Amino acid sequence: METAAESSGGRGSLSELYSSSKRLLLKTRESLERLERLEYTSSSSSFSSSSNVVPGNSDDQVTVIRRDINQIQSLGVDMDRLWRSIAAKSQRDLWKRKVEQVVEEAESFRASLDKYISRHQKRMQEAQERAELLGRANGESSHILRIFDEEAQAVQSVRNSSRMLEEAYATGIAVLSKYSEQRDHLKGAQRKALDVMNTLGLSNTLLRLIERRNRVDKWIKYVGMVFTVIIVIFFWRWTR
Template identity: 40%
Template sequence: MADLTTLHKSARTLILSLREGMEQLERAETGGTFVHESSLKKTQTQRLADLQSISERMDSAWRMQSMRESAAKCDVWRRKVEQVSEEVMFLQQALDKHLQREGRRNAEARERAELLSRRSGQAGPSYAGGGWGARFCAFADWLAIKNVEAQGWGL
């Protein structure tokens, strides 16, 4: 049981530090300051992997304990193990959502850069040959750039 207690204490400590790290990532994301975000993401990913390992060890230790201890004690530890497992899933989902939002932001930034470079004539497809197709493409580019500027993303 001492091993299970130690594992639970380590898990709680990791959960608190992961929550704090997620709050820092959220603040950086909403505040627009991405100072040490990449190192924080790596730290969060490593902490989450450590927590998953501890959660698995807790589950294993609890199952071994359930063979030796009373049902009441086992029920208490079962709930604690389940809480840690649920917290692992929640934190994993939160980190995954953050990474998805970051991927979308990066894709939007690439798209904005491409549109702006086309507007300034630096690169991209040419609309040679004139005609309605070329006019439509030029209008679509203009409209996309206006939408970007209207949302405050203009460079």
């Protein structure tokens, strides 16, 4: 008999999901640190040579970080469902603390990323204002403004793409959670039905027919999960 900590219905055990989330947390932390170092370098360059600065393109990094945070939160949803099914209270409390820690770290990373984007937009606005002042003095503002306009548009595009990707992930998480709940309900109903049929002495042929129907339902669930993942990937590629 599998315990809740050993099986999650196809996505890995609770321990495996936790290990995956910890690896993603480490990757996200390192990515945020690199992004902040790039921000510091860009800020230093802008002070030393404000008339020739072209801001670094960090759009792809922001998109990847937000995608990883969404994946961590998706794993958190699965783990939150699994630890509640553990019978032993001591183990259940232990996993509850671990899952809550993962969720809190993911939220902290999301807040840090949002703050970085806000600072980046503020720097872009200030740089644009400086470019306008310089343009009035030397008549070269058109080229500088074009550069910062393009960068501002790129930042806005990243925000729009990230928001769409986040919504797609949230939709996928909700669909997968519904499939999981339905599967649990069907398994419970199946067990009850099998108990009743065993009591009534129904034939093995009918039992095999029910098991075959259960396998078909499981394939339908898997096809739905794959279809959901394909839609998420399509949204992500389309918005890049």
